[in-house]
Amino acid sequence: MAARKLLLLPGDGIGPEAMAEVRHIISWMNDHEAAGFETDEGLVGGAAYDAHGQSISDADMEKAMAADAVLFGAVGGPDWDSVAYEVRPEAGLLRLRKDMELFANLRPAICYPALADSSSLKPEVIEGLDILIVRELTGGVYFGEPKEIIDLGNGQKRGIDTQVYDTYEIERISAVAFDLARTRNNKVCSMEKHNVMKSGVFWKEVVTDTHKNGYEDVELSHMLADAGGMQLVRWPKQFDVIVTDNLFGDMLSDVAAMLTGSLGMLPSASLGAPDAVSGKRKALYEPVHGSAPDIAGTGAANPIAMIASFAMCMRYSFEMIDEAARLEAAIAKVLDDGLRTGDIMSDGMKQVGTTEMGKAVLDAYKSMTS
């Protein structure tokens, strides 16, 4: 079996603390399951700025391009608030997304049964929730030109952003959504605003055409993005996969994320186009949360989002479906057993720190491995 090449970019704040727990899991899997992970490490964010004066060095960028998958921790913090805009910590993540052409952002919203009470919604609304938001990540209004503030010369100014999508951009993101739906409950809901936006009319048209071209076995529906926001908090379990553009996806994925409780629980994946020769997609996996400077260094960070990001990595980059499912089941078991980090703590549960939570998940994984 060819080595599975992973680049670890722990970053700043709680990033390295959470990544340490994933490193333990990788090393156990290599020793006991011949998983064949070959890991390399690099610097990103403030850590890279301190070492190289850049938010990611060219050498580490090359490693990212050569890896089968990148595991990313988190970047940023008050130490770098005053560095130049081009080299701010977040610029490292943006460069990774841009150079690796990661156009598909996958944000699952899964409610572990043991945490159903910690959502702001009623337990019956979110218990057993398992939906996936597929957000277009490299186009749309965040990147479209013109993008400027112009002086109208009459004491007024005008701010302009441009929502723009080409056919191929909508085709490839909807294909990702349809492909993923086939591995789940086979339903895709596409969200846009065709009632008021030309780009919405076009989005709906291209998604419909893509569906007709080889994906008719998948159930497709369309919903206006504002109605989608309402439905997400009313009855989220009606959805399986939601596909939407960069702007609506930014908002809808955060809404969906918060259905399930803490930031410390939420993984994500960003995928590029399949390579013409190997068929493998470039991929980066990261927790949704940031570097949490308020708790960094205290050993209190919840490592589950990072561990669940690694589970996504096994599923989407290495087709290690059983191992990914087992790691997710291990997370669920530890929560069932009553272990909680501070961010998800509730009455009657046992509060633990980062390393204890990471070890408990690995122990549960081991106990499920025959």
Ligand code: NAD
């Ligand atoms: P944050 O996600 O770092 O923290 C928000 C709150 O959630 C904090 O109270 C934090 O303690 C808590 N929290 C987050 N993750 C947690 C975890 N795993 N376990 C326990 N508690 C957790 O967001 P912020 O405070 O707005 O930003 C802090 C820094 O992170 C900023 O520099 C910001 O730019 C950066 N940031 C980076 C990323 C990224 O690397 N992808 C994403 C968001 C924010």
